Structure formats: C-alpha cells, structure tokens
Amino acid sequence: MAARNEAAISGPGHGRSRSNGSPPGATPEGRRRLWARLLSALTSVLMITTAAVWIGVESSKQPAVVGSDEVDVTPTALNPRDYPGARALLYGAPVPPRPAQPSAQAVVTDFPETSTDGFMSNFQDPTIRVGRYGDQRARRTVALAGGSHAEMWITALNILGKRHGFKVTTYLKMGCPLSTDPNPTVVGKPYPQCFDWNQRVWARIIRDKPDVVVTTTTRPRDNGAGDWTPPDYINVYDKFLRAGIQVVGLRDSPWPKYPDGRTLDTPVCLRNGGNAQSCGTPRARVLSPTDPAAPMAATRPRLHQIDLTRGICTPTFCPAIVGNIIVYKDWHHLSASYIRSLTDELGRRMGPALRWW
Known part of the structure; x- marks a missing residue:
C-alpha cells in the first residue's frame, strides 16, 4: 500500500529542483498541486479500504468452506434474494x-x-x-x-x-x-x-x-x-x-x-x-x-x-x-x-x- 501511495503522490515533475530553488509546495501553485495529489492518494486508500470491507461483508454471507481454503465455491448465477427458486x-x-x-x-x-x-x-x-x-x-x-x-x-x-x-x-x-x-x-x-x-x-x-x-x-x-x-x-x-x-x-x-x-x-x-x-x-x-x-x-x-x-x-x-x-x-x-x-x-x-x- 505504501508503494501505491508513493506512486500516486509522485506525479510528473514532482521532486525536481525548481528554477528559484524553492522546495516543492513553497509557491501557491505548488501547494495546490501537492494538496490535489494528497487528496487523490487519500481517495485511493479510502476506495481500496471500502472495497475490502464490502468484500469481507459479502463473504461472511456465504456458506463456510469446510474443505480446502484455496477452493472457490461455485457462485450462484442468480441472486437468491430475487430468485429464491x-x-x-x-x-x-x-x-x-x-x-x-x-x-x-x-x-x-x-x-x-x-x-x-x-x-x-x-x-x-x-x-x-x-x-x-x-x-x-x-x-x-x-x-x-x-x-x-x-x-x-x-x-x-x-x-x-x-x-x-x-x-x-x-x-x-x-x-x-x-x-x-x-x-x-x-x-x-x-x-x-x-x-x-x-x-x-x-x-x-x-x-x-x-x-x-x-x-x-x-x-x-x-x-x-x-x-x-x-x-x-x-x-x-x-x-x-x-x-x-x-x-x-x-x-x-x-x-x-x-x-x-x-x-x-x-x-x-x-x-x-x-x-x-x-x-x-x-x-x-x-x-x-x-x-x-x-x-x-x-x-x-x-x-x-x-x-x-x-x-x-x-x-x-x-x-x-x-x-x-x-x-x-x-x-x-x-x-x-x-x-x-x-x-x-x-x-x-x-x-x-x-x-x-
């Protein structure tokens, strides 16, 4: 996850020395770009975390696997709530x-x-x-x-x-x-x-x-x-x-x-x-x-x-x-x-x- 966040923050030109020698984000335009990149990285983390939680909740609804943990149970083709059969x-x-x-x-x-x-x-x-x-x-x-x-x-x-x-x-x-x-x-x-x-x-x-x-x-x-x-x-x-x-x-x-x-x-x-x-x-x-x-x-x-x-x-x-x-x-x-x-x-x-x- 750290590598993914670092990649999200490091956009084109990020971290290069500037002509005036100011550190990244020192100018108003630099600060706006830095905040935009940080917000994008935070959004990615939240989306990944939300997806993991959703997958965990949905998995908990499925019957427990008693056999090998690596075996995927065949999913139903029809949602049983709408199609109980x-x-x-x-x-x-x-x-x-x-x-x-x-x-x-x-x-x-x-x-x-x-x-x-x-x-x-x-x-x-x-x-x-x-x-x-x-x-x-x-x-x-x-x-x-x-x-x-x-x-x-x-x-x-x-x-x-x-x-x-x-x-x-x-x-x-x-x-x-x-x-x-x-x-x-x-x-x-x-x-x-x-x-x-x-x-x-x-x-x-x-x-x-x-x-x-x-x-x-x-x-x-x-x-x-x-x-x-x-x-x-x-x-x-x-x-x-x-x-x-x-x-x-x-x-x-x-x-x-x-x-x-x-x-x-x-x-x-x-x-x-x-x-x-x-x-x-x-x-x-x-x-x-x-x-x-x-x-x-x-x-x-x-x-x-x-x-x-x-x-x-x-x-x-x-x-x-x-x-x-x-x-x-x-x-x-x-x-x-x-x-x-x-x-x-x-x-x-x-x-x-x-x-x-």
Whole structure:
C-alpha cells in the first residue's frame, strides 16, 4: 500500500529542483498541486479500504468452506434474494416480483456442467467419459452415475464438493440409468448399448472405489400415474453395497404431463403464453403418494434415500415456475438454475446421512 501511495503522490515533475530553488509546495501553485495529489492518494486508500470491507461483508454471507481454503465455491448465477427458486417452497423465502429466469427462450440451454464439458456419453457413444469436479484435492470421492436424470445433480454436487471437501467423479450416459435390465429401451425403442455400457460402468466404478455413488432410484411409470423403483435398479445398488461403497439415492424429479398423459414441454408452454399454473402439473398425476424407493432403502442401512420433491412441488401441485426460476429446461429435465437453488437442501440431507458434515 505504501508503494501505491508513493506512486500516486509522485506525479510528473514532482521532486525536481525548481528554477528559484524553492522546495516543492513553497509557491501557491505548488501547494495546490501537492494538496490535489494528497487528496487523490487519500481517495485511493479510502476506495481500496471500502472495497475490502464490502468484500469481507459479502463473504461472511456465504456458506463456510469446510474443505480446502484455496477452493472457490461455485457462485450462484442468480441472486437468491430475487430468485429464491426452491428456497421459496423449502424455507418460505420471500419471492419479490421479478421476471422468471432463465427466460423461456434461454432456459433450453441451461445445461449441467457435464454436458457442456463433454462428459456425457450420447446415445451412439459407448465410451465411459469420466468427469472430475468438486474439490480435486479432497480424499473423499462421490461418484455420480447413470443417465441424464442423475446428471442434473452435478450442478449441486460440484458446489457441495467444493464447500465440504470432496471430489466428484461422473459416469454418465444419455437415457441410461443404472440397471441390470438386459433389454433396455429408450422412448420405446431397444437400446442395447445401454446394457453393454452398464456392464462396463459397474466394474469401472467398483475398481475406482469411490466412497459413495449418487444416482436416481425411481422413474415415472411408463403406463399410468406415479413413479416406481424397477427391481433391475436395486440389483445395481446391491453390487456397490457389497463392494463397500455407500449409495445416496435420489428420487427422480416429476416429469410434467398434460391431463391426457402427453408430455408437457415447460419452455414451449411458457413461450406460448402459459404461466406457472397452466404449464404446471398436479402432483398426483406424476408422483406416487410416497417415495417408492423408501421401503427398499429401509432394508439397506448404507443406502441413503433422499426425496427433494418438497423443493419442486407443493403437496398438490408442481408449478412450472417456482421462486422466479423456471423449473424445467425441456419436457423432463430440471434447469441447472433450479438445481442450483436445491443445493443447500441436498447438502442438508446428504451430510448427516453420510456423517461427513
């Protein structure tokens, strides 16, 4: 700081001998210049000090970093005071009048990090693409594995990993949840590559030996209302448990539907003039009364089932916009912005379950 102040005072010609031999500032004009330079230096000090105080105050509002002090927690893209998102349902956060974000046009590109970083294998790609997120210096590892509905949660896990000191590895393939189903399908069509990928990915994860695997444990019923846990999913969880790897199971988010059962594309509905209600879905149409994976988890102490539906739906309805954030980026994936607003609740449930924080 002293060097910066000295530089601020020492302008062009300052300190040179004058023709009359008078010291700097001895003449009225010299005094005016000296005072101007001193005032400029003082202003710089005040601005720097004020900025430091502001940064300190703002930092104190952020969640404490439990992991490495050198790891930056991913900042939220939307101000939670104006855009509380799921916090409005979970904690009763006030919702000021603001336009919904991202816009109905922009939300379709509100992807999770793994999609934009190239760590999601597409339908034609048999490769196991391992992404690495969270705190890379941490000793604990969480593996996020499965299809695109598991992928959505990387946005929250990346933040939590940096905040609480664990790394995150990803094993993801489009339309391919973890399952032992020998004849998987996608949109009603055979998807044999998913079975092959699953066979290889279990072995890879077990060989990599993470502390925990996070994945989805439910899906919507193909015919009829509600969601369920296919038995072929449970077989995979048991493989990890037998290998000494804990499992955190996430109930899948509801898939919006029209009354006739057709899929409801939230951004399209909103662009066509709909709103949070008209583009939303009654909860009973898309979810069972209780989490269908809960009975399975109750018999497996090291499988920790988490249901975050309360942060997406009211007891009776699943709106298209919650806390000024558009919930879905397409017809069934949560937007990255909305997932970000669920981060604190996932951490509040996940930490005690694992006894990590």
